[in-house]
Each structure stands twice: as structure tokens, then as C-alpha cells.
Amino acid sequence: MIExxxxxxxxxxxxxxxxxxxxxxxxxxESVKAMSSSHSPYSGFRVGVAVQLESGKVVYGSNQENVAYPSGLCAERVALFTIGSTYPDDKIISMAITAQTDHFEIKEPVTSCGACLQVMAEYEKKQSSPINVLFYCRNGSIIRTEGIKSLLPFAFAETRLQK
Incomplete structure (x- = not known):
């Protein structure tokens, strides 16, 4: 029977x-400030993220491109992996993401790619509490979610892979 x-x-x-x-x-x-370290000479599309930790620290990330395109990394994962290696026990409360380019005007919030959403879901699962996400369009609206489930409802979460 199909449900x-x-x-x-x-x-x-x-x-x-x-x-x-x-x-x-x-x-x-703060996410706007984070864009200043973006290395995006190929796309010209700068992305910045600011992440608020429970301790009060703010961690920044920006997209890092490479001439071998798959070798780059999105701003969100730069920040999250920095947190994972530097502040592994500090819970993530919120993250704000913004983007800018000189090629056109961005009029809608730029959302995270699927790979970044999956990493966000992993950190949310690790800390057993939701991460608030703000997609900030400097020339338009802001989207705010409470938790990653609204962004990636079918996140990969194979529990048998855990110890």
C-alpha cells in the first residue's frame, strides 16, 4: 500500500x-566582515559566514576557491571544520551567511549547498541541539530557520556507522 x-x-x-x-x-x-578573506578569483562570488558559539566566541569562514574547482571549499564548511578542530565541545548557537559579487546584484538570500547542509546536520546531531541559520541578503530579505531539519529534512544519518 502506498502511503x-x-x-x-x-x-x-x-x-x-x-x-x-x-x-x-x-x-x-559579522558575516559581511567574514567575506573579506574570501579567495574567489575565478567566480568572483564571495561568501562569508559568522558562527556564534555558546561560549560567546564568533568563528568566521569564507569560501576558498582553487583553480582545480573541486578542490575549493564553501564558507560554511570552512567555519564548521574550524570549530570542530579548535572548539570541539563548544555548541553552535547560530550562523549567518551572506554573499556578494561585483558581476550582478544579489536580491534574494543565498542559501547553502547540499554538502554544507549535510555538514550542518552532522554538527547539529553531534551537539543534540538545533543550529539557527540566517541567510542574509544585504539588498533584500533575511531568512531565519531554527534547526537544519527545515533545510534538509532527509539528511543522511546512518546510525549503524557510529561506534
């Missing part, structure tokens, strides 16, 4: 960074 199911997601949309809570606004503005 039809329906999936719904939940998110908030803000028209301006000024509508956000003080902490979310600061994190979005």
Missing part, C-alpha cells in the same frame, strides 16, 4: 536586518 505523506518546513522572513534581534543583527553584520 502519501506531506512535509512542511518552517522559517521566518525579515525584510530588513533592522527587524532582527540584536544578536542576529550583529551576527549578520
Amino acid at each position: 502519501k505523506k506531506k512535509l512542511s518546513i518552517s522559517f521566518e522572513e525579515y525584510s530588513s536586518v533592522d527587524e532582527l534581534s540584536k544578536s542576529d543583527k550583529i551576527l549578520c553584520l
Whole structure:
């Protein structure tokens, strides 16, 4: 018997960074600063992320391209892997992601790729608490989610691979 199911997601949309809570606004503005270390000479598409940890620390990431395209890394994974290796026991509270290019105007929030979402899901699972994500469009709206499940509802999570 085929069972039809329906999936719904939940998110908030803000028209301006000024509508956000003080902490979310600061994190979005910090994500803009993070773009300054982007190495994107091939695409010209700079991405920055600022991640708020439970300890109060903010960790930054930016996209790092390579002439051998698959060898680059997205801003989100740069930040998350830095946290995993430097602050492994510090919970991730929120992360803000933004992007910019000189080639065109970005009018909608730029969302994370599937690989980054999967890594976010892994860190959320590791810490047993949701990670709030803000997709910040500097010339448009901001999307805010509470947890990765709304972004990647069918994340790979094979529990038999664990010890």
C-alpha cells in the first residue's frame, strides 16, 4: 500500500536586518566582515559566514576557491571544520551567511549547498541541539530557520556507522 505523506518546513522572513534581534543583527553584520578573506578569483562570488558559539566566541569562514574547482571549499564548511578542530565541545548557537559579487546584484538570500547542509546536520546531531541559520541578503530579505531539519529534512544519518 502506498502511503502519501506531506512535509512542511518552517522559517521566518525579515525584510530588513533592522527587524532582527540584536544578536542576529550583529551576527549578520559579522558575516559581511567574514567575506573579506574570501579567495574567489575565478567566480568572483564571495561568501562569508559568522558562527556564534555558546561560549560567546564568533568563528568566521569564507569560501576558498582553487583553480582545480573541486578542490575549493564553501564558507560554511570552512567555519564548521574550524570549530570542530579548535572548539570541539563548544555548541553552535547560530550562523549567518551572506554573499556578494561585483558581476550582478544579489536580491534574494543565498542559501547553502547540499554538502554544507549535510555538514550542518552532522554538527547539529553531534551537539543534540538545533543550529539557527540566517541567510542574509544585504539588498533584500533575511531568512531565519531554527534547526537544519527545515533545510534538509532527509539528511543522511546512518546510525549503524557510529561506534
